[in-house]
Amino acid sequence: MDETTTTTGGGARERDGGARDGGGPSRRRLLGAGAAALSGTLLAGAVAGRATGAAQGPVPKAPAAPGAPRAADWAALAKGLDGTLVRPGDRDYDAARTLFNPRFDAVRPAGVAYCARPEDVRGCLEFARRHGVPVAVRSGGHSYAGWSSGPGLVVDVQRMAAVSLSGGTATVGAGAKLIDVYDRLTARGRTVPAGSCPTVGVSGLALGGGIGVVSRAYGLTSDSVTGARIVTADGRIRDVDAKRDPDLFWALRGGGNAQFGVVTELRMRTHAAPECTTFFLSWPWARAAAVVREWQRWAPTAPDGIWANLHLAAPVGGRPGSVRVGGLALTGRADLENRLDRLASAVGAAPRSESVRTRPFMDAMKVMGGVSGWTVAQAHQKGALPGRTPQGKVARESYAARSDFYTRPVPADGVKALIARVEQLARLSGGGAGSIALDAMGGAVNRVRAADTAFVHRDALFLAQYIVSWPDRASSAVVARHRAWLDGTHAAMRPWASGRAYQNYTDPALRDWRRAYYGGNLDRLVKVKKAYDPQRLFRHAHAF
Numbered sequence: 001m002d003e004t005t006t007t008t009g010g011g012a013r014e015r016d017g018g019a020r021d022g023g024g025p026s027r028r029r030l031l032g033a034g035a036a037a038l039s040g041t042l043l044a045g046a047v048a049g050r051a052t053g054a055a056q057g058p059v060p061k062a063p064a065a066p067g068a069p070r071a072a073d074w075a076a077l078a079k080g081l082d083g084t085l086v087r088p089g090d091r092d093y094d095a096a097r098t099l100f101n102p103r104f105d106a107v108r109p110a111g112v113a114y115c116a117r118p119e120d121v122r123g124c125l126e127f128a129r130r131h132g133v134p135v136a137v138r139s140g141g142h143s144y145a146g147w148s149s150g151p152g153l154v155v156d157v158q159r160m161a162a163v164s165l166s167g168g169t170a171t172v173g174a175g176a177k178l179i180d181v182y183d184r185l186t187a188r189g190r191t192v193p194a195g196s197c198p199t200v201g202v203s204g205l206a207l208g209g210g211i212g213v214v215s216r217a218y219g220l221t222s223d224s225v226t227g228a229r230i231v232t233a234d235g236r237i238r239d240v241d242a243k244r245d246p247d248l249f250w251a252l253r254g255g256g257n258a259q260f261g262v263v264t265e266l267r268m269r270t271h272a273a274p275e276c277t278t279f280f281l282s283w284p285w286a287r288a289a290a291v292v293r294e295w296q297r298w299a300p301t302a303p304d305g306i307w308a309n310l311h312l313a314a315p316v317g318g319r320p321g322s323v324r325v326g327g328l329a330l331t332g333r334a335d336l337e338n339r340l341d342r343l344a345s346a347v348g349a350a351p352r353s354e355s356v357r358t359r360p361f362m363d364a365m366k367v368m369g370g371v372s373g374w375t376v377a378q379a380h381q382k383g384a385l386p387g388r389t390p391q392g393k394v395a396r397e398s399y400a401a402r403s404d405f406y407t408r409p410v411p412a413d414g415v416k417a418l419i420a421r422v423e424q425l426a427r428l429s430g431g432g433a434g435s436i437a438l439d440a441m442g443g444a445v446n447r448v449r450a451a452d453t454a455f456v457h458r459d460a461l462f463l464a465q466y467i468v469s470w471p472d473r474a475s476s477a478v479v480a481r482h483r484a485w486l487d488g489t490h491a492a493m494r495p496w497a498s499g500r501a502y503q504n505y506t507d508p509a510l511r512d513w514r515r516a517y518y519g520g521n522l523d524r525l526v527k528v529k530k531a532y533d534p535q536r537l538f539r540h541a542h543a544f
Contacts, residue, residue: 069131074111077127083116083159095383096156097149099138100199102398102472103479104146109136112154114386118264121231124155125262129537137258139175140201140387144401145506147258147540148204157203158387160264165190169226170268174203177387179369179379186362191273193218196368198379199387199394203263207256208504209455211463213328213368214271216307216443222253222455223448224269232261233533241267251528254455255518257503259525259544260532273361277329277336278368281344281351282322288312288419289412291323292438294346296409299440300461302339305330307443312418313435314425316470316482322352327440328364398432399469400483402490403505404497405441405460414496421466421489430478432470434485439463456519457500464497465505466490506542513542 069077078085086096088108096112098105110133115121128135134152141148148154158175163184165171170192172181179198185191195205195212202221210221218224227241228249238261240249248260256263283291292310299308308327314320325343329336337356344350359367366372371379374393382392410418418436425434441460450458457463466489468482487509501507503517514522522544529536529544536543 067131069110069127069133073127073131077111077113077123080123081113081115081120083114083120086112086114092385095385097154098396099141099143099146099149100381100396101142101144101146102396103400104149107146107149107151109149109154110152112156114156114159115264116159118229118231118237121155121157121262121264122235122237124153125231125233125235125537128153137262138201139204140177140199142197142200142204143506145508145541147506155262156386157262157264158201158385161386165270168270170270172202172266172268174201174263174265175387176202177380178202178205179365179371179376182362182365183376185270186273186360186365189273190270191361192221192224192268192270194221196365196370198366198369198371199381201387203266204257205504206266206268207252207254207263209254209457209502210504211439211441211445211502213307213365214330215445216302216440217304217330218271219444219448220254220455222453223444224271225253225266226269227267228252228263229265230261230263233535233537247524247528248532251454251525253453255503255521255525256454258538258540259529260538274330275358276361276364277333277356277358278327278364279329279336279340279354279356280324280326281340281354282324283347283349283351285320285322287347287349288320288323289415290347290349291325292410292415292418293412294343295325295438296461298339298343298346299327299438300442302440303331303335304443306336306339308440310438311435312422312437313433314422316425316428316430316432316434316468319426320422325351328368333358396472397469398472398474399467400486401465401467401505402486402507402509403466403502404464404490404493405457405500405502406462406464406496407459407498407500408496409461410493410496414493417492417496421485421492424485424488428481428485430470430474430481432468432474432482434468434482434489435466436489437465437467439465450519451521451524454518454521454525456521457502460498460500463502464493465502503542508541514544517542 086092097109113124134150136148136150136154138148138154138156160173161176162173163176163181165188178194178200181202193212193214194210206221206225229239231237238245295310306329311324377389377391378393380389380392381394440462446458448458450456466486468486470479470482501510501516510516518525526544
């Protein structure tokens with residue numbers, strides 16, 4: 001069908017049957033890091049301090065405390081790896097130590113180990129236990145709290161990134177980037193439900209649940225995991241599934257981010273990757289209350305094949321210009337268009353702009369990830385280290401975020417509070433932007449019982465992410481003001497939010513994170529922790 005563009009009610013409508021690029025705001029840019037993935041943890045112990053020097057004469061070099069690693073110990077670790085160890089002073093150190101978010105650039109690990117196989121991971125954990133070195137685990141470096149780095153040893157799994165398909169089952173290395181997983185699988189007509197940010201590591205996403213643009217049709221990323229290879233705290237390399245270490249397998253699907261060990265490989269059930277339709281609509285800001293009201297009624301109850309989000313956003317120091325609804329449909333094109341028309345009718349006004357386009361599945365994933373028109377190689381961070389490419393164009397971003405699951409529609413007073421918080425951005429200065437993003441839940445996600453996996457949030461209507469960004473070189477005062485807006489927005493929604501939060505949007509400010517993330521599954525997770533990590537080797541701020 002030829003592209004058609006008409007004007008309705010003063011707005012531009014574009015609906016075509018082609019697969020051209022464009023058509024809507026970048027979800028990655030609006031949400032910062034997108035579907036966010038947590039893959040970091042701190043391992044037990046801090047490096048011991050130095051001994052006191054002599055009272056007279058030159059102060060001798062302080063000897064290492066018992067067990068603390070010397071240069072020779074680090075050299076022995078490097079020699080024992082099939083991968084590579086990057087240390088301070090090495091050419092690649094500054095690139096190796098950085099995460100996606102520049103706000104953590106001050107962190108300087110003692111070493112970054114790019115592990116090539118599970119045995120490398122085992123060697124790193126043994127080294128950490130022997131020398132009391134804190135460890136952080138990294139699959140993509142997108143941890144909202146910065147816990148995919150730390151002062152000790154970073155165990156990086158990005159070299160283990162192979163993706164293969166046998167029958168309907170994919171075997172995916174823990175360090176594979178989402179864009180590469182989509183690319184390898186869609187070439188065979190298959191996919192897995194995952195997030196939108198192209199540079200997120202698949203294991204960090206899956207182990208915390210994994211909410212994405214086809215979740216309502218295919219479930220969470222973790223719901224498609226049928227098995228995993230993991231190096232547990234005792235150094236054992238285990239292949240786990242529903243029959244082998246079933247309690248650990250249960251815990252990994254929603255509660256497994258560096259709690260019990262380091263996952264090196266996932267086995268995943270795949271799904272069809274058909275042609276699909278992306279849609280983006282916007283209304284003037286004056287219609288924001290009506291759009292939020294009607295989106296809540298429409299998006300969580302739409303057919304499973306339709307997923308939708310809503311964005312309320314504004315630049316810092318500026319006024320919001322529009323309210324935006326976007327999404328993706330695996331259902332029939334005509335049915336989607338009829339439903340969008342009914343949404344507009346319920347809002348009481350035609351959208352100011354509208355784009356509905358049918359695309360190949362891979363093209364749709366690029367659109368939703370903010371990399372439309374780019375090659376797969378370009379949809380990475382730039383560099384030569386594992387997980388990056390020389391052609392990479394994905395830029396790092398400075399931001400902070402918090403989240404809420406909503407199990408009931410937000411009433412008029414709550415909608416008014418949401419809008420007021422976005423409008424308050426006009427009072428700030430210093431650059432950047434703020435947004436409130438709502439992602440529809442329901443469908444296949446909510447048909448799984450809360451206790452069937454560690455991911456407990458099976459009754460939510462939608463997930464809200466509050467996010468604020470700032471320039472990379474912003475002053476501490478600017479960052480503090482921006483984060484105060486974020487905290488104020490989270491606090492303003494307490495009367496209507498469920499009190500539950502998304503564990504992949506790691507939030508160090510949560511007071512009762514255990515219940516917020518895991519609810520009624522917490523007690524079982526604690527038992528699994530005691531069984532597989534009784535000495536609490538994995539001991540970060542949100543460890544059980």
